[in-house]
Amino acid sequence: MSTLHTLQQTLAHQQVDLCFIQNPSTIGYLTGFHSEPHERVFMLILVPNDKPLLVLPALDYELAKESTTGLQFLPHFDSENVWEKLAQTLRPYISQAKKVSIEKNFVTMQTLEHLTRILPTIQFTHDVSSTIEQLKLIKTPEEITLLKEAGKTADLATKIAAQTLQEGITESAVIAEIEYQLKKQNVSKMSFDTMVLSQANAANPHGNPGLNKIHFNEFVLVDLGTMHQGYASDMTRTLFFGDNLSSEQEKIYNIVLEAHHTARDMAKIGMTASELDAIARNIITKYGYGDYFTHRLGHGIGQTVHEFPSIASGNDFVLQENMCFSIEPGIYIPGKIGVRIEDCFYLTPTGAQSFTFSPYSLNWKDYI
Incomplete structure (x- = not known):
């Protein structure tokens, strides 16, 4: 069983419906794809009843496809509004999402404000940080x-x-x-x-x-x-x-x-x-x-x-x-x-x- 699948099972047991992971090190650990996105949005989203969604700069898309399996991708160009694009992509999952998790030991206030703006009905109440720490331990x-x-x-x-x-x-x-x-x-x-x-x-x-x-x-x-x-x-x-x-x-x-x-x-x-x-x-x-x-x-x-x-x-x-x-x-x-x-x-x-x-x-x- 992969580490990513183990995390998905753990979160399902905790009744977490959506999980947003933005630490590049954690994304690399879970997917095998390592990237340093600098100021660009790079995020792994665990969604219900579907493949995890990797949001990444378009310039990394081909390498990510070669390096990973079992993911869906949302590549974005520098000219695009990645947050609006993400809002559209996540719309099918929002109605099911009651408990949503983020990495509180990594996520910035700026990112949280963006997520709150595009997902106004969602409350980010659960912290996945300790669960990931235990996986890595x-x-x-x-x-x-x-x-x-x-x-x-x-x-x-x-x-x-x-x-x-x-x-x-x-x-x-x-x-x-x-x-x-x-x-x-x-x-x-x-x-x-x-x-x-x-x-x-x-x-x-x-x-x-x-x-x-x-x-x-x-x-x-x-x-x-x-x-x-x-x-x-x-x-x-x-x-x-x-x-x-x-x-x-x-x-x-x-x-x-x-x-x-x-x-x-x-x-x-x-x-x-x-x-x-x-x-x-x-x-x-x-x-x-x-x-x-x-x-x-x-x-x-x-x-x-x-x-x-x-x-x-x-x-x-x-x-x-x-x-x-x-x-x-x-x-x-x-x-x-x-x-x-x-x-x-x-x-x-x-x-x-x-x-x-x-x-x-x-x-x-x-x-x-």
Whole structure:
């Protein structure tokens, strides 16, 4: 049974008559057709007693037909009023629609206003977001294989980063070399904007790489991910570029490494996300750096780099077999230093299995 059919059955059980899905990632997950529509309307509509309707730019129509089965299509040209066209197409289904669902975690106010205008008798009361999250939560063996392949190119990217380091090179130049070399290896795109952050700039967990020059005997935080056939990777290594490591640098790195490895080794089916977060957080707190671990331990991963669930304090969601998520503890001392170590894992009866296998060494030469 396809994932799309499973969703249709679930919504039928929930007595949902119409469902509007607009997140391109979700549409790709359900149909196998991936597109970035930019400002154009791209929407999957599940209608009663008929094939799902894919509303898409006309320029994507032929590719969508080749990539999918079991859909009906509503292509639109830039010169057309797509909302009026949609209103006409949906007219046969409106009289049957009592309960209508949208993705509340994605739909914009502008889209909702358009839908309300063309479908004035419809109330969008049901949220399909959590249902879709549950569908994406447990990965199939085929999905795990694709995530493993994405992990391989993330490892390669980290190796390229280490090879590129030299005195005085800018963070942006390292990023440019990583992505150039990956393109030569037929890696289509990164899963998010690559981060290469040196020393004090790494103290911002989601800092902005720029023209900061990398100097000898500094930490360089490399956070990156790649896409492989629609599936993402995500990893972080903090490399020491130099040969004169201070005692404080070594101490902070080893605390983060202990937190990462302990959480990794203790992750198991049946524990809660909050319990896993606490394992790493308690270690960092024990050494007096708890106030400098300023984010959750991890997030889900799949077709996008951040998916449900959040591995965070207060989240009592129970971890299940074949769930995929990151473990990424860090210590960030403002204006001074930042260290993070991250891998993504899939959960098995024997524990957490990693998608990435780069070293955990302090010495950047060990990554080459």
